[in-house]
Amino acid sequence: MxxxxxxxxxxxxxxxxxxxxxxxxxxxxxxxxxxxxxxxxxxxxxxxxxxxxxxxxxxxxxxxxxxxxxxxxxxxxxxxxxxxxxxxxxxxxxxxxxxxxxxxxxxxxxxxxxxxxxxxxxxxxxxxxxxxxxxxxxxxxxxxxxxxxxxxxxxxxxxxxxxxxxFDYIALLLFIFMFAWQPPHFFALAMKRADEYKAVNVPMLPNKVGFQQTKVHILIYTIFAVAASLLLYFFHILGVWYLVVAGILGVIFLYRALQSFKYNEKEKEIAWSTSMFKFSIMYLTLMFAAMMFAPVFQ
Structure with a gap:
């Protein structure tokens, strides 16, 4: 300053x-x-x-x-x-x-x-x-x-x-999807930056409940986000090509979240959180692209 x-x-x-x-x-x-x-x-x-x-x-x-x-x-x-x-x-x-x-x-x-x-x-x-x-x-x-x-x-x-x-039910579905995607993204970042957040007394989840419980939260919200993404098909908003893309990306997102439980050493957990953080950005970008270009439900 x-x-x-x-x-x-x-x-x-x-x-x-x-x-x-x-x-x-x-x-x-x-x-x-x-x-x-x-x-x-x-x-x-x-x-x-x-x-x-x-x-x-x-x-x-x-x-x-x-x-x-x-x-x-x-x-x-x-x-x-x-x-x-x-x-x-x-x-x-x-x-x-x-x-x-x-x-x-x-x-x-x-x-x-x-x-x-x-x-x-x-x-x-x-x-x-x-x-x-x-x-x-x-x-x-x-x-x-x-x-x-x-x-x-x-x-x-x-x-x-x-x-x-x-603001109708489609707006609500978009809101739910976007809400659910964010915790896996930001909790992964909070794990990566846990020591920095602790040093400045910001009560982020990893420093309050530990990495293991944070990974559970990430998995729960990932399941929530993937399920919410599929609703745009099941509510007859976007068509089968969207379902295919959302389904494939969702499986990968869930796999990435589940991978976290293989690691118990802090160094490996932080490496995983960095990878999860980056993938969550790719996932959302591709999901938005699918929403932009996928045909409507027929």
């Missing part, structure tokens, strides 16, 4: 967490594509798509900045976050909050005026849960991950409701 707080434009982009924006945006696009399946391409549809993407980017970026501001004091002690622009003083907290305020206002105005009210409300709910509810809970409760999963499950709903204008 204490450096000249005049960050570059790259620093301002970095504090919006572009990686998180990209992965969440895939979910938004997937939700949009599912809802738009029965519609023919038109200029108005592409315009709606563009504004949905723009609004979502701004809303997610705004919430990420607030999270960066709040966590700056502990980020300096963690290897993967110690060089963030707010943490090392390249951007002041005041400027970061001003930037966040600008982004959330623009994002919500775009969603409300150029998309629809429902998408804007879903985006606002995701922003509030991530920027405030999750961020504040992170240091006080071991269920902080599940709380964060609520906001993490909203991007596909923004995309879906951009078309439909309402």
């Amino acid at each position: 204490g450096r000249n707080a005049n960050g570059t434009w790259k620093d301002y982009i970095e504090i919006t967490k572009p990686g998180i924006i990209f992965s969440n945006l895939l979910g938004t696009i997937a939700g949009f594509c599912i809802a738009a399946r029965s519609m023919s391409a038109s200029l108005s549809l592409w315009s709606l798509f563009l504004w949905t993407v723009v609004g979502t980017i701004f809303v997610i970026g705004a919430s990420a900045i607030i999270n960066n501001v709040y966590d700056a004091d502990i980020d300096q002690y963690m290897e993967r976050t110690k060089d963030r622009p707010i943490t090392n003083g390249r951007i002041s907290k005041g400027k970061a909050l001003l930037f966040s305020s600008l982004l959330i206002v623009i994002g919500e105005v775009v969603l409300f005026t150029l998309v629809n009210r429902t998408a804007a409300l879903v985006g606002l709910a995701g922003f509030v849960f991530y920027a405030f509810v999750y961020t504040m809970s992170k240091r006080v409760t071991v269920v902080n991950t599940e709380i964060g999963c609520i906001s993490g499950a909203t991007p596909p709903i923004i995309g879906y409701t951009a078309i439909t204008g309402e």
Whole structure:
């Protein structure tokens, strides 16, 4: 801290967490594509798509900045976050909050005026849960991950409701799938970074119940996520090609989760958690691709 707080434009982009924006945006696009399946391409549809993407980017970026501001004091002690622009003083907290305020206002105005009210409300709910509810809970409760999963499950709903204008059972199925996918992903990361989280007194699951019970939680949520993914076929939303892709990916995801019980030494468990974390990203990316391109149920 204490450096000249005049960050570059790259620093301002970095504090919006572009990686998180990209992965969440895939979910938004997937939700949009599912809802738009029965519609023919038109200029108005592409315009709606563009504004949905723009609004979502701004809303997610705004919430990420607030999270960066709040966590700056502990980020300096963690290897993967110690060089963030707010943490090392390249951007002041005041400027970061001003930037966040600008982004959330623009994002919500775009969603409300150029998309629809429902998408804007879903985006606002995701922003509030991530920027405030999750961020504040992170240091006080071991269920902080599940709380964060609520906001993490909203991007596909923004995309879906951009078309439909309402939250229906398909939106609920997308929400359930996205909610269930996140704990295996973040619990694996928490295992990998267990010592760092312990050092800054963040009550992550591995440090509270141990690696063995964390692996049980990962398996349970993986089963939940795979089952939820198949509902998009069994509720007659996406067709048999989606079922094939989701089924194959689901079997691999479950196998990866079960693999964890072969290891009891910490070093091997951490190596497994790193692999599981990376695979969970690949799984979600491919699942979103299947949602985007698989034919509808016939």
